[in-house]
Amino acid sequence: MAQVYERVALIGLGLIAGSMAHAMKRRGLAGHIAGYARSAETRAAAAQIGFVDSVHDSAAEAVAGADLVVLAVPVGAMGAVAEEIAPFLKAGVTVTDVGSVKQAVIDAVGPHLPEGVHFIPGHPLAGTEHSGPYSGFATLFENRWWLLTPVEGSDADAVARLSALCTGMGANVDTMDAPHHDLVLAVVSHTPHLIAYTMVGVADHLRRVSQTEVIKYSASGFRDFTRIAASDPTMWRDVFLTNKEATLDILGRFTEELFVLQRAIRMGDGPLLHEYFTRTRAIRRGIIEAGQDTDAPDFGRVRKD
Numbered sequence: 001m002a003q004v005y006e007r008v009a010l011i012g013l014g015l016i017a018g019s020m021a022h023a024m025k026r027r028g029l030a031g032h033i034a035g036y037a038r039s040a041e042t043r044a045a046a047a048q049i050g051f052v053d054s055v056h057d058s059a060a061e062a063v064a065g066a067d068l069v070v071l072a073v074p075v076g077a078m079g080a081v082a083e084e085i086a087p088f089l090k091a092g093v094t095v096t097d098v099g100s101v102k103q104a105v106i107d108a109v110g111p112h113l114p115e116g117v118h119f120i121p122g123h124p125l126a127g128t129e130h131s132g133p134y135s136g137f138a139t140l141f142e143n144r145w146w147l148l149t150p151v152e153g154s155d156a157d158a159v160a161r162l163s164a165l166c167t168g169m170g171a172n173v174d175t176m177d178a179p180h181h182d183l184v185l186a187v188v189s190h191t192p193h194l195i196a197y198t199m200v201g202v203a204d205h206l207r208r209v210s211q212t213e214v215i216k217y218s219a220s221g222f223r224d225f226t227r228i229a230a231s232d233p234t235m236w237r238d239v240f241l242t243n244k245e246a247t248l249d250i251l252g253r254f255t256e257e258l259f260v261l262q263r264a265i266r267m268g269d270g271p272l273l274h275e276y277f278t279r280t281r282a283i284r285r286g287i288i289e290a291g292q293d294t295d296a297p298d299f300g301r302v303r304k305d
Ligand SMILES: NC(=O)c1ccc[n+]([C@@H]2O[C@H](COP(=O)([O-])OP(=O)(O)OC[C@H]3O[C@@H](n4cnc5c(N)ncnc54)[C@H](O)[C@@H]3O)[C@@H](O)[C@H]2O)c1
Pocket: 011, 012, 013, 014, 015, 016, 017, 037, 038, 039, 042, 072, 073, 074, 075, 077, 081, 098, 099, 100, 101, 123, 124, 125, 126, 127, 128, 129, 130, 131, 132, 133, 232, 235
């Protein structure tokens, strides 16, 4: 595949930056990948794994001469990193990020960037519950969405070039505005994570009553919750603190629905429960038929009854 950027700088060397580096290397998308992470241990790990071509002791040093800078740190750290690197950015560079929330990143990063820098916020809708330099892998973004939320006046060529990098890594690119992104993600990612964290917390309380039964008999549905609830605490703290309004809105709607189901159970309202679960089953089938969950064991074999 053709090279898209001559020199890429990755700030933060965890799951997402590591996966980008592996993917860019495998597909020849970048000439040189420079990296920086806050901890010396992470920098040493990245150098030892070899997914970056050079590791630097400061973010300023890493971004020098870069054509693309990727901010791959927790959302709450984006502003400070942008402030630190701003004086060292080359004119005409594209700065993007991979944060799970977009408006807060735009507000925190935008004001630090000088004229002549193309700021194109982004978010790959792909991840795992693992974090750190050893967790990345080249295929993470294959057949996943990569959402770009260009700001007003974003340069069309710079957006097209960044899109080419994302598609080069196997992703499908869509653009939308940041507030819409944050609302959509509150529905499909942020609130579900909060629910998983809560359910595992409930089970943890119960464990004290029933000793090891919660673990011993945990069925696959609950195990999926525990996987999600094992996600990085810093990352998710920042997501909820920075996508506060949208998450609280969706959580409010969730609570209302929960009360409807709670009441139906109390009243023995079987038809309501059946109708509700029929509707949600259709949603799951729609996702599978659209090819959005290629991990599903029943992929392509959905019974129509
Ligand atoms: N994990 C996912 O599923 C996922 C998916 C899509 C997007 N994201 C977003 O990508 C970003 C990175 O997430 P990740 O999963 O790669 O995390 P990670 O924990 O694997 O890596 C984060 C990196 O940032 C560095 N870092 C942390 N705090 C810093 C600070 N204050 N200054 C400088 N460096 C700092 C860490 O040393 C580490 O190298 C986050 O903004 C997250 O919201 C995560």
